[in-house]
Amino acid sequence: MHASYYHKAHACIMVFDVQRKxxxxxxxxxxxxxREFRPEIPCIVVANKIDADRKMTQKSFNFAKKFSLPLYFVSAADGTNVVKLFSDAIRLAVSYKQNSRDFMDEVLQELENIDLKREEEEVEMPDKEQPGRHQSPPPS
Structure with a gap:
């Protein structure tokens, strides 16, 4: 993976296939x-394809325990726990975004604010010459 996969991420859902070790x-x-690129965002671990073997829901997966991450057992095929997973992930992401103290999040928020301010200024000056744009002289 590459850093761009994590750009502006506010939560992560890591999925593994219970049938593929x-x-x-x-x-x-x-x-x-x-964690190298987004050290603070909430992360959820997902054991997928439980429809193939429901006994997997009784199994303990040490990875989630080791990092104190929530573990969801889901089946994308039959929809088991999919809505709950995404609802919880969205709730965690929104909470993180609203309460983040991560330096990179603060920098990204400032950059976003600059872009929003620039867009607002452009909307306020629709008929005026905008900075950096040149008008053609009227035809003679």
């Missing part, structure tokens, strides 16, 4: 990379 083993790599 390699996806579970990759969680450590994905999580380390996530």
């Amino acid at each position: 390699i996806t579970y083993r990759n969680l450590s790599t994905w999580y380390a990379e996530l």
Whole structure:
């Protein structure tokens, strides 16, 4: 993955396939990379494809415990817990965005405010010459 995947992220949902061990083993790599670029955002771990083997919901997955992350058992195929997962992820993301003390979030917010202010100024001056734009002389 690359830093751009995390740009402006306010939450992360890390999904592994309960039928493919390699996806579970990759969680450590994905999580380390996530924390390198977004050290504070909330993260949820998802065990997907429980419809294939409901016994997986009784299994303990140490990765989520090790990092004190919430673990959801879902089935994208039949919809089990999908709405709850996304509702909770959205709630966590909104809360994080409203209460973030992460330096990069503060910088990004300031940049966003500058862009919004510039857009507001452009809307306020629709008929006036805007900075950086040149009008053509009237035809003679």
